[in-house]
Amino acid sequence: MRLMFYRYSDHTIEALEMFDNDDKIDLELILALIRHIVLKEEEGAILVFLPGWSDISSLNDLLTAQQMFRSDRFVIIPLHSLMPTVNQTMVFKRPPPGVRKIVIATNIAETSITIDDVVYVIDGGKIKETHFDTNNNISTMTSEWVSLANAKQRKGRAGRVCPGKCYHLYNGLRASLLDAYQLPEIMRTPLEELCLQIKILRLGSIAQFLGKALDPPTEKAVNLAIKNLIDLNALDHSENLTALGFHLARLPVEPHIGKLLLFGALLGCLDPVFTIAASLSFKDPFFIPLGKEKMADMRRRVLSRNSKSDHLTIVNAFQGWEEAKQRGSRCEREYCWDNFLSANTLQMLHNMKGQFADHLMNTGFVSSRDPKDPKSNVNSDNEKLIKAVIVAGLYPKVAMIKPSHSKKRPGVKVYTQADGKVCIHPKSVNAEETEFNYKWLVYHLKMRTSSIFLYDCTEVSPFSLLFFGGDITIQKDEDQETIAVDQWIVFSSPARIAHLVKSLKKELDSLLEEKIRNPAPVDWQNRQSKDCAVITAIIDLITTQDKPTVSSTKGTLWRPAPRGQHTHFKDGNDDDDDD
Template identity: 90%
Template sequence: MSATLNAEKFSKYFDNCPMIHIPGLTFPVEEFLLEDIVEMTRYHPQNQDRRSSWKRGFWQGRNSRPEKEEKEAEYKESWPCYARTLRDRNHEGAILVFLPGWDNISSLNDLLMAQPMFRSDRFVIIPLHSLMPTVNQTQVFKRPPPGVRKIVIATNIAETSITIDDVVYVIDGGKIKETNFDTNNNISTMTAEWVSLANAKQRKGRAGRVCPGKCYHLYNGLRASLLDAYQLPEIMRTPLEELCLQIKILKLGYIARFLEKALDPPTDQAVSLAIKNLVDLNALDCSENLTALGFHLARLPVEPHIGKLILFGALLGCLDPVLTIAASLSFKDPFFIPLGKEKMADMRRKTLSRNSKSDHLTIVNAFQGWEEAKQRGARYEREYCWDNFLSLYTEMLHNMKGQFAEHLMHAGFVSSKDPRDPKSNVNSDNEKLIKAVIVAGLYPKVAMIRPSHSKKRPGVKVYTQADGKVCIHPKSVNAEETEFNYTWLIYHLKMRTSSIFLYDCTEVSPFSLLFFGGDITIQKDEDQETIAVDRWIVFRSPARIAHLVKSLKKELDSLLEEKIRNPAPVDWQNRQSKDCAVITAIIDLITTQEKPWSNFLWSIQQGVLKEIDQ
């Protein structure tokens, strides 16, 4: 059900099934386009030459451009430099302004607050965005006293997710932030796109809930004629790995053949890339059959990389912190950012990171502090959340962790549905092991850190194999870090906006990549011996030690595969068992990784590893 659903398309897909139209009880809404607004505000561009230069460019290239490009150029002629305050505000009622994202909301809020009129008690201005404090956003539902104008500045969250009853005026900025997936470069993109006609209709419908309303679209008739009828369906602009696993566990046949039957089928390239990624993850075999790992990943209610993270957290005895990380990555970052306090929020996250150089461990530390405050009482919990910029989503993460643990218990990986069960957390204080588990889940999302010799931008430069130079997202605790212990980062998401940004990244050690990354190869040149992960993450190493590492990794992979085929909690009390001996040896090596290679050689020859060497 939807007021703007393409009902005819769905009806046709389902063998021309009947449609039922239920008329709504909304009041009429008068619409205005940009040319109407310019006339109402008597606006004149300050730069009079701007129109003529656009016009010259348009006519010069007219014969060589398609019809749509001609309309685009003509549209640009009529776009004014700045928007004017609308004069028609004589009646009561809230104003709802639609903008595409955080930066736009922040900028408009600053512009309004710079005017004495809007700082007066005649106005209440409420930014509405998922990064902002929920406690502040509840004001959007409260009606202000008579004579006070409520102005809500929101993203498309206000289109359908919530209803603000007293909105009478809507200002539609005409843009929406939309996530797409570039299959050619295997990267997500987020850009501000023009709304669809369906979006515009939804935005118009926000006015007129309690009385006749008005909607001002900040685009003209030419732009309106170019708008798509509907947004691109999500199946055509997101990665498909999780969907592919669901198809396989439901035994619906070959993935591509099944998806061809979809209402809007994804491209062959997108399907092929998803299958390749699942094969690389060892979730599918070369014949597109579910592996043992793929079976468990398909049953977990998260995307495959996060599912693998959860399984390894259970197998390596650091369940509670790993479930915190998994919940935050699969649902929502628990931190909010109040307008005007961005720097303060950054500093607080930096403090919570405890120099771990990890966004993931920052969330773990924040969550542990929240649990301790919650145990002391509601007042302490509220104070802790406010002081550390934590949102109400923290409670939801707590509930998600319980659901994940229950899945693991039913699958046989742990013996309790309590994420904090001591048997499942014998290694939960081992920060280096937790980072290794993050590698196990998120690999091959790896970036290389290199020192920057630029005087303008001191610090580090970051590169990925596929993209070259990238940037750490400004919200990361690593964004302005200048000193790292190692030269590698593991990240959760890579997205192209104004640049290519890495979100949620953690510094990781060579051993983490060697034991939990991809295939190991050993090379011996004339001047040096190296060991490499997937042939591009290269470390110097004596050949003898490199072979020991490769043998140990083979033992670990074999053990983990057996555990996944036949799930059972690791018996950490029985140190003589092979599984416990191998895992403990790996943990010891990861934990003491700062030791020189000579010490590593001594360590690697102990216990079960000595047998491997022989």
């Protein structure tokens, strides 16, 4: 093998052998390559492809630590969806003569945008892809080798208007092993939204139709999507669309978010729920400037107003933006800058809310195209009700909070039924929270990267889970009764309250089913109507519920049953309890 490399030193050969065995990108090598281009090559912008935020941030730090790159002869522009919009626009501006532009980007710079003055491309060879693990019903994000199609696109970014060069940071053997294309999206994402489209278009059996695709998804992925839609009550057991499924299929969002929209309309908190749905469908409006991550996290926590909810944090941020905008463009810019918010993203969310209102008005759920219509927002100031509507949309994505007795990591530990111990994503306002009012969180996304993380989570009360979660059952245990949601979220309760909740839950389910079959706005003016009476009774219960804490449940109305006795969670790693 060594005879093939007789022209190179032993040091070079050893470096090459080690290079391709390491899954991590060698940022020091990229730094050295950038220095080589700057010192030895002609003028022209440099575009570096890296897989994600962590690598972009690290390379930016390496460059700015060098005296050479801190001079005004260089413009370094990190390009990522979490970066401020001003950074995104700077990439298109040609720098003055004698100034070299260095862009550090993800694969967004492959096809989504064209930077016409790029002459040199450095291809790190990796890309971050989201996959869906059907065995564990969880999304995963991993850094993987690019495909040949990716590599060709990256090469094509070099020299759009003059001859250019592309440096691929992998050897010929690795290049020969690359796949021709990325795995098709239909084979690596959840299929619920697609399944609903198949049913509303009357294309027959979901499995048979998807089996005709050029790259069909696995049978397991299809069956899991159908099961999830049945659990959501969007399909019946014969795979027919229910009334709810019909409306969800017509909404331009994934099914859980569609259900969130419908419940926001039915329960009179339309505007804040529209904001939440728009952000979950598109992206949240916060950006993170490099070097100011802690300050951005602090502003996000301030905007949460101790709601212990990422969803309500975005509602608060959006409302603040609307108020600032009314005071003039200067106030709007200052508000967005001070709170690390993207005005472009906020405007996009505003536009999406208008589209949601159009859809719901066309189907009869609301009487106005204005998301702020007073008739549809009689309960929009009720934070606890909005959290209950979030449960209605996101259930069964539920996690349990437990106090942590670890000396190394004080605070709380979080568990899901399927995975055991998980982590709240560091970007969440709940990531460093140590005191919660209740023991339950609902979340929008669960993803495995370095650990299993919960994204976009909100603390919710027992009544929210009981009324807007799954089926509830009552059991008598010796001297007390328990009430359970889907037989695994279990609370101790006085018998009278348990039976009252079950009766009200039955009335609510019946009412909601009728409203979905025959859409019409709730007449909040007529408090004597059955619709209004049932919903008002439930809202009153949710709003006035006592506040137990994680650390103590004595004397409270609702208590989670002992973990080993009723609430069944997969065992996690609790080794840190004794640290």
